[in-house]
Amino acid sequence: MGSSNQTPASKGVKILLAALFIICGAVFLVDFLFMLESFDKHAIYKWENWPGFYGVLGFVSCFLLVLVSKFIIAPLIQREENFYE
Amino acid sequence: MSNIIPPQFILLIGALVVPFLRGRIQQIIMLLVPLLTFGAYLQMEEGVYWVVKLLDFELTFGRADKLSLIFVNIFTLVSFIAALYNIKTGSNLEHFAGLLYAGCAVGMVLAGDLITLFIFWEMLTVGAVLLILARKSSTSMGAALRYVLVHIVGGLILLSGIVLHIAEFGSIEFNQIGLSNRSSYLIFIGFGLNCAWPLLHAWLPDAYPEATVGGVIYMAAFTTKGAIYALMRGFPGEPSLVWIGVAMAIFSLFYALLANDLRRVLAYSIINQVGFMVIGIGMGTALALNGAAAHVYCHVLYKSLLFMSIGAVILQTGGKSKITELGGLFKSMPITGVFCLIGALAISTPLFSGFVSKSMLVSAAGKAHLTIVWLVLLYASAGVFLCAGLKVPFFTFFSKDRGIRVKEAPVNMLVAMGITALLCIAVGMFPHQTIYKMLPFSMKYAYEPYTFSHINAQILLLTFSILAFVLMLLSGFYPATKKAILLDIDWVYRSLSKQFYKVMDKGLNGLNVVTGNLFINGITHGVCRFASNGAAKSSLLVMKPVWKMSGLSNEDVTIQEAQLLKTFEKGTTAIGIGSVLVLITLSILTITAIV
Structure with missing residues (x-):
């Protein structure tokens, strides 16, 4: 059972990470524009109007997906490679 | 009208001829066959072509309407791309099987009656099995055998449904069937098996990673999408499809997240995306059905691109297809890496193909006030981006450099990937000039995916998915990919x-x-x-x-x-x-x- 996840930490990666944080912050702030009357969100559900709703949804979805996969699904279905042999 | 050569027969004749040719002539004919097919498609106008009388039945080989034509378009296009990709490295068996498979897929969507549909439906399995066998490994032999057995069962269920249907209604016409009696349930399940519904799905992730690197492009395009066509024709608006699609969109992500084999990750993400389409068919509104049809088109494009890029990696690294064996390949294969990234972005990023189709389905769910479905679609959009869009390129081309130094993919493969990448971008940037023109159902208002609010919402969803991925990866919370297999229903x-x-x-x-x-x-x-x-x-x-x-x-x-x-x-x-x-x-x- 080998682990393949590595966390590279070169300078380039740090710049990319900083860029990601800035982009996330910027997109999140842009969502506040929709609180102004001149911007319409064409919302069907009222929670769509909450600033950053889609961001939170994306983050939580991914986090929950990993959480459930790692702690519930993996122990149930992960087996040695030669299981069927 | 009837002086057009049936496009499916161009492909089928091509399949019979190509294995007997050699060298450059074979390569030219391989490319010419899908191009001629596309030419025949372009000449086709809506109508009924090529009706053949057999016993008491009239078999229709060419029912051309907007619904069938959008499928013919994408199937022909992908058969050209796959032929170009395979032209140098594919074996004669693959060339034959690929063209046969494509011919049957086109034949199936053009079939105007249930008998013709069934004949082509069954022949699809032959093409697919040959493409798995062409890998010539012991695991592919096993997978091919299981594929045959499962599809024989599915085929028999479908056949019994069709026979009962003909006995009950005295007609072989294939139009809306709707779930009403025993025969319709059998046909429904028969379609569902090829569509990889939950519990009927295990053949897909079992077989696709075992096929040849070129063969899987055909497989990813035809079987499940053919079933989507059949469901769209036979069972539009069937409410149970919504929940079947929801189940597909949810469960497949856990598997995609944990799988080690890259093509298995992509196979599970196919189930996820086909789930989107099934939901669309189940909702049954014009917007939802059009969204499903558009998503077939876009999904075939970007999934082919992802399979092609991973196929090139497998080919160049001498068969390495697992995350635990790969990493840091961007230095060796930068162009393939860029195409893989484009394929990943095309899953749902604005300006790429997936965005313009998937958002139709999300909007359709919202407009129908199906709140749970709407939330599942958003969850699955973020999830599939995490599991396939980020995982596949990151662990293949970046992540830990395992010191693998290989040559860039052959030119023909790069050109095939380049054309597909361009199509992904073209469809994403100009949906009104491309796929929206081909949509099968008429809508009151033209759908507009590029509104400021919608773009911002989608970018929020995706950037925060990337943020979650990065933070979990840095903190070590993201599950380490193990040298392991995942039990699925095929365990049974x-x-x-x-x-x-x-x-x-x-x-x-x-x-x-x-x-x-x-x-x-x-x-x-x-x-x-x-x-x-x-x-x-x-x-x-x-x-x-x-x-x-x-x-x-x-x-x-x-x-x-x-x-x-x-x-x-x-x-x-x-x-x-x-x-x-x-x-x-x-x-x-x-x-x-x-x-």
């Missing part, structure tokens, strides 16, 4: 069949041993022994008491016994005594028989 027939074999082995062979001991070693041997020395034994039975009564000692009796046995052995018994003993033996036999 893979493991239980072994147990069944064991039970049968122990049970039937045990019965065999017991029966052998009883009849062969027991009764038969007994009869043989009796036949060979029965006379001597029965003589002894009579003579021993006679000798003892006549006063012979024990030693003399033993000597007499040995002499008597010797006499029988040599066959030198005195006739008088002999006939008496025969009489006695026969009497004992008779008494035994009577008793």
Whole structure:
């Protein structure tokens, strides 16, 4: 059972990470524009109007997906490679 | 109208011809066949073509309407891309199987009746199986066998449904069927198996990673999308499809997240995306159905691109397809890496193909006020981006550099990937000039994916998905990919069949041993022994008491016994005594028989 996840930490990666944080912050702030009357969100559900709703949804979805996969699904279905042999 | 050559037959004739050609001529014909097919498609206008009378039935080989034509368009396009990708490295078997598969897929969507549909439907399986077998490994042999068995069962269910349907309605026409009676349920399940519905899906992630690198492009495009076409034609607006699609969109993500084999990750993400389409068919509004059709088109494009880029990696690294074996390949294969990234972005990023189709489905769910479905679609959009969009390129081309230094993919493969990448971008940037023009159902208002709010919402969803991925990766929370396999529903027939074999082995062979001991070693041997020395034994039975009564000692009796046995052995018994003993033996036999 080998682990393949590595966390590279070169300078380039740090710049990319900083860029990601800035982009996330910027997109999140842009969502506040929709609180102004001149911007319409064409919302069907009222929670769509909450600033950053889609961001939170994306983050939580991914986090929950990993959480459930790692702690519930993996122990149930992960087996040695030669299981069927 | 009828002087157009049926596009499916161009592909099928091509399939028969190409294996007999060699070198450059073969390469030219391989490219020419899908191009000619596309030419025939362009000439087709809406209408009914090529009706053939067979017995009492009229078989329709060309029902051209907007619904079938959008599928013909994408199937032909992808068969050209796959041919270009395979042109140098594919074997003759792959060339034959690929064109056969494409011909059947086009034939199936153009079929105007259930019999023609079924014939092409079954032939699809032949093409797919040959593409798995062409890998020529022991695992692909097993996967091919399982593929055949599962699809034979599915085919028989469909066939029984079709036969019952024809018996009930007296018509072979293939139009809206709707779930009403037994035959419709059978047809529904038959379609569902090819569509990889939950519990009927295991053949897909089992077989696709075992196919050849070029073959899987055809497989990813035709079988499930053909089933989507059939459902769209036969069961639009069937409410149960919404929940079947929801299940597909949810469960597949756990598998995609944990899978080690890259093509298996992509296979599970196919189920996820086909789930989107099934939801669309289930919702049944014009927007939802158009969204499903558009998503077929876009999904085939970007999934082909992802499969092609991973296929190039497998080819160049000599068969490495697992995350635990790969990483840091961007240095060696930068162009393939960029195409893989484009394929990943095309899953749902604005300006790429997936965005313009998937957002139709999300909007359709919102407009129908199906809140749970709407939330599941958003969750699955973020999830599939995490599981396939980020995972596949990151762990292949970036992540840990495992020191693999290989050459960039061959030029023909790069061109095939380049064309597909361009199409992904073109469809994403100009949806109104491309796929929205081909949509099968008329809508009151044209759908506009590029509104400020929508773009911002989608970018929020995706950037925060990336943020979650990065933070979980840095903190070590993201599950480490293990050298492991994932149990799926195929465990039922893979493991239980072994147990069944064991039970049968122990049970039937045990019965065999017991029966052998009883009849062969027991009764038969007994009869043989009796036949060979029965006379001597029965003589002894009579003579021993006679000798003892006549006063012979024990030693003399033993000597007499040995002499008597010797006499029988040599066959030198005195006739008088002999006939008496025969009489006695026969009497004992008779008494035994009577008793």
